[in-house]
Amino acid sequence: MSLPLDMDPSTTKTNAFPTAPSTHQMTRRISRAVVTLATGTVLLAFFFLSGSPPAPPAHLQTTISRCSALHSKPGPPPGFHERTVSDRFVQGTRPVLIRNATVWTGEGVLEAGDILLSGGIIQSVGHLGLAEGLEKEYAGADVLDAKGAWVTPGIVDVHSHVGVESVPGLVGAMDVNSMHGAVQPWLRALDGLNTHDESYKLNIAGGLTTALVLPGSSNAIGGQGFVIKNRPTTERSPSSMLLEPPFNMNGTAVDYSVPPRWRHMKHACGENPSGEYGQTRMDTFWQFREAYETARRIKVAQDNYCDAALAGKWDVIEDKEFPDDMQWEALVDVLRGKVKINTHCYEAVDLDDFVRLTNEFKFPVAAFHHAHETYLVPHVLKRAYGKPPASAMFASFARYKREAYRHSVFAPAILHQHGLPVVMKSDHPAIVSRYLLHEAQQAHYYGLPADVALQSVTTVPADVLGMGHRIGRVKKGWDADLVLWGPHPLQLGATPTQVFIDGIPQLEDPQFSPKSAKRNSGPPHVPNFEREAKLAVQHEGLPPLEPVKRFTVDQGLVIFTGVKGVVLDEGRVAANADALLTVIVRAGEILCMSADQVCNEAYATGADSEVVDLAGGWITPGLVSLGSSLGLQDIAMEDSAKDGEVFDAMTSNAPVASEVVRAVDGLMFGTRDAWLAYRAGVTDAITPPQSSGLILGFSAAFSTGATGKLEKGAVAKDAAALHVRVTYASTVGVSTQIAALRRLLMPPAADEEVHGAAAHALQGTMPLVVHADSADVIATLIELKAEVESSIGATLRMTIVGGAEAHLLARELGEAGVGVIVISPRAFPYTWEKRRILPGPPLTQETNIMHLLAHNVTVGIGPQGTNGMDMISSWAVRNLRFDAGWAMLESDGQISEAEALAMASTDINKLLGVKGSGDLVATRGGGLLEFESKVVAVLSSARAVVDLL
Numbered sequence: 001m002s003l004p005l006d007m008d009p010s011t012t013k014t015n016a017f018p019t020a021p022s023t024h025q026m027t028r029r030i031s032r033a034v035v036t037l038a039t040g041t042v043l044l045a046f047f048f049l050s051g052s053p054p055a056p057p058a059h060l061q062t063t064i065s066r067c068s069a070l071h072s073k074p075g076p077p078p079g080f081h082e083r084t085v086s087d088r089f090v091q092g093t094r095p096v097l098i099r100n101a102t103v104w105t106g107e108g109v110l111e112a113g114d115i116l117l118s119g120g121i122i123q124s125v126g127h128l129g130l131a132e133g134l135e136k137e138y139a140g141a142d143v144l145d146a147k148g149a150w151v152t153p154g155i156v157d158v159h160s161h162v163g164v165e166s167v168p169g170l171v172g173a174m175d176v177n178s179m180h181g182a183v184q185p186w187l188r189a190l191d192g193l194n195t196h197d198e199s200y201k202l203n204i205a206g207g208l209t210t211a212l213v214l215p216g217s218s219n220a221i222g223g224q225g226f227v228i229k230n231r232p233t234t235e236r237s238p239s240s241m242l243l244e245p246p247f248n249m250n251g252t253a254v255d256y257s258v259p260p261r262w263r264h265m266k267h268a269c270g271e272n273p274s275g276e277y278g279q280t281r282m283d284t285f286w287q288f289r290e291a292y293e294t295a296r297r298i299k300v301a302q303d304n305y306c307d308a309a310l311a312g313k314w315d316v317i318e319d320k321e322f323p324d325d326m327q328w329e330a331l332v333d334v335l336r337g338k339v340k341i342n343t344h345c346y347e348a349v350d351l352d353d354f355v356r357l358t359n360e361f362k363f364p365v366a367a368f369h370h371a372h373e374t375y376l377v378p379h380v381l382k383r384a385y386g387k388p389p390a391s392a393m394f395a396s397f398a399r400y401k402r403e404a405y406r407h408s409v410f411a412p413a414i415l416h417q418h419g420l421p422v423v424m425k426s427d428h429p430a431i432v433s434r435y436l437l438h439e440a441q442q443a444h445y446y447g448l449p450a451d452v453a454l455q456s457v458t459t460v461p462a463d464v465l466g467m468g469h470r471i472g473r474v475k476k477g478w479d480a481d482l483v484l485w486g487p488h489p490l491q492l493g494a495t496p497t498q499v500f501i502d503g504i505p506q507l508e509d510p511q512f513s514p515k516s517a518k519r520n521s522g523p524p525h526v527p528n529f530e531r532e533a534k535l536a537v538q539h540e541g542l543p544p545l546e547p548v549k550r551f552t553v554d555q556g557l558v559i560f561t562g563v564k565g566v567v568l569d570e571g572r573v574a575a576n577a578d579a580l581l582t583v584i585v586r587a588g589e590i591l592c593m594s595a596d597q598v599c600n601e602a603y604a605t606g607a608d609s610e611v612v613d614l615a616g617g618w619i620t621p622g623l624v625s626l627g628s629s630l631g632l633q634d635i636a637m638e639d640s641a642k643d644g645e646v647f648d649a650m651t652s653n654a655p656v657a658s659e660v661v662r663a664v665d666g667l668m669f670g671t672r673d674a675w676l677a678y679r680a681g682v683t684d685a686i687t688p689p690q691s692s693g694l695i696l697g698f699s700a701a702f703s704t705g706a707t708g709k710l711e712k713g714a715v716a717k718d719a720a721a722l723h724v725r726v727t728y729a730s731t732v733g734v735s736t737q738i739a740a741l742r743r744l745l746m747p748p749a750a751d752e753e754v755h756g757a758a759a760h761a762l763q764g765t766m767p768l769v770v771h772a773d774s775a776d777v778i779a780t781l782i783e784l785k786a787e788v789e790s791s792i793g794a795t796l797r798m799t800i801v802g803g804a805e806a807h808l809l810a811r812e813l814g815e816a817g818v819g820v821i822v823i824s825p826r827a828f829p830y831t832w833e834k835r836r837i838l839p840g841p842p843l844t845q846e847t848n849i850m851h852l853l854a855h856n857v858t859v860g861i862g863p864q865g866t867n868g869m870d871m872i873s874s875w876a877v878r879n880l881r882f883d884a885g886w887a888m889l890e891s892d893g894q895i896s897e898a899e900a901l902a903m904a905s906t907d908i909n910k911l912l913g914v915k916g917s918g919d920l921v922a923t924r925g926g927g928l929l930e931f932e933s934k935v936v937a938v939l940s941s942a943r944a945v946v947d948l949l
């Protein structure tokens, strides 16, 4: 049989199939099929059916379309950017003309730019001027004068569990990890996507417009992910949230005549899929190989089948169906290059394993997620099949488990230097994706260039998702997803003033703080961390963190020059508006402070003295950490690398369960989290024992800069406060917990001894610290306090830690003299008992902190942390300075810098009844709470040292 070929491609169009003739017609005439090949060349094949050829099967047309589409690559249809209306356009959306914006387009900056949004897309970007008739041309458009404010593309998150690990966290909304097998490529996150997750609107408040929703990482192959836009839809369905629904979202009925859209798949290596008993990394990689081998065989069978079909060899096909398997089709598509693989992978071993897998089965990886060690093995990434994967990372979230132990804040900058793409991601709600931009801000602080930092949450993730043709850039023809910012988006506390998704403004009545926002023209001038970044690589992720130089009493003086000011305890500020100060220090003690030569003349400096230029920096009180397990763990999720949980007095019969435990007995010094906190100006920590039960025990106050417990000044107070926790997330009810607390606190009968632990609290010598979030629980505690006080005739010193809903009782807390240490300082409804939040700007003008302060409540803040869980959150203590700075910036001038500093230091001491070490922290280039500065020294008179960091 000869097959005359018409090779003129100009007469044909990609995917232009003839309308389907019936099988009956087929047998009577020549059929023609237009066949698209992977190379993009087009082949016309004529099948002559003469003599007694094998009859074409009934499914001929479907088979030919399917086989023709076998090698087609996902992407937008041709001419996509000539569209005038988006497929996501919502009828009735008014066009918007944004005037005079400083536009960061994703590729550069357009000063005084104008952007026209209509039809759900960006119709034009540029300078429209003030031409006559302009109003007429854009009649009907809402005009928004940006007054020079920054505009960026919407923020894009490549790793979110929004809707599948829903917020507030409830058992009934956990659709993130299936426990039915290691390999489940057939599962689809879309099938569990909860449309009622509180996170969507909070995400918008952070400028997040698009997210890839992924299954969890408990399986080697956890299933398929889906790209959604964050806005509510009129249909209110999960399907209507999808951006470019993958071609087979409706199941097996696929229209092969249009180019396919990208599919997304979650894989995971390392500790999480190894979580099951007896499962190892070796098992996980065998499971990958076995699964991919299954897919490979199906692919080969399909290719053979289609080769025959497209060659008209019906005798080979006969009545066989296209070889397919619903369970494996998604993996076959991976091998066909139609699926973006997103792999949770931390360590060098996992990355190496996975790169080997990609080369064995020939498929590319879109991104390694978490990717904590990619900066140590850039060459492994460069060996990956296809092109090097992006690293989708956290900025500072680390050390919670072994495979996260060698994380470095310098990783984004190091990867970028190797020419590897960097993405900052949230793993929401691990990091709250509303604050994804803050991950990019931190990456920038630690050395990633400003443009690259912005790209790491816009253009690069858009490209990683295969959506770079429509999101991640401010460009004509792209989706109208934009964010208007107060200050430059890399400035601390940057908050959207408006967010557009598909051209629809998302904030109804945006609240923001024009007073405090630094409306300066660009990103912050961040310090230099090149030395630290080099050490991180040199030491394989575990660089020494001890002070570079420690000046003890026997050594010379440390002379700080260029000091802008000194904030002493109690907020006393020493500064000279006209000149920088010189401050002379010995053994942590300030000997002299002046703006002229007085100090230099008064003190003879020796060869062992050191001069430290602070370049306009400050000396301020060290911060105090409370609200994490700092000092009780090296690695939170390794039992052998932490102190561990106390017995729960409510449920345990163990003999020591009735004893009140002292954290001081389990303290570990020199943990990496403690040193990193110290290096970030957190000199003191107050940590209660770890417990999920009612009675935590006595907290210990200690120095984060001490190397051992027996060192001078290492422990400031061995039993600072008695800590209890009242929560709905307990094995016993809240009412039972309160009953137990009442019994502990009420005065004993005449013949009973006062309970040992409670006695201190009752005698007013020790605060009772209650970890609680629910307003209902806090109300009960306020009543209990009054009840106990009237019985004992004395004041009970009570402090709340957590206090997510405390703002609802601000007046009552103020009147009762109960202070609150707010954790997390930026509210998020992680759980039901934390759901009634004051979200802060741009959703509400006030925050929890501001509302409490307005009612004269003494407020402290703890680190932002992970899911508000103190057991995991010790990594976050180093960020306390930025948390305090942020709380100040969003307060619209209500909180001064001195007050913000006090909230993260002296006020915590006050609330916990601790004197504090009195350590001071020297910063270069700016104040402690800013991105412009770097902590360079700690002055400790309690420990009689000056540490140069």
Ligand SMILES: *[C@@H]1O[C@H](CO)[C@@H](O)[C@H](O)[C@H]1NC(C)=O
Pocket (backbone or CB within 6 Å): 100, 112, 146, 147, 148
């Ligand atoms: C744009 O905004 C800036 C800042 O408010 C202002 O100085 C400038 O005059 C504005 N330009 C135009 C063309 O409106």
Ligand SMILES: *[C@@H]1O[C@H](CO)[C@@H](O)[C@H](O)[C@H]1NC(C)=O
Pocket (backbone or CB within 6 Å): 245, 246, 247, 248, 249, 250, 255
């Ligand atoms: C899925 O089916 C719906 C109709 O039920 C259709 O509107 C939509 O375009 C289909 N989506 C895809 C990706 O095929």
Ligand SMILES: *[C@@H]1O[C@H](CO)[C@@H](O)[C@H](O)[C@H]1NC(C)=O
Pocket (backbone or CB within 6 Å): 814, 854, 855, 856
């Ligand atoms: C807070 O204290 C100030 C000064 O003592 C007082 O004037 C103000 O009325 C108090 N505010 C509230 C809400 O109690």
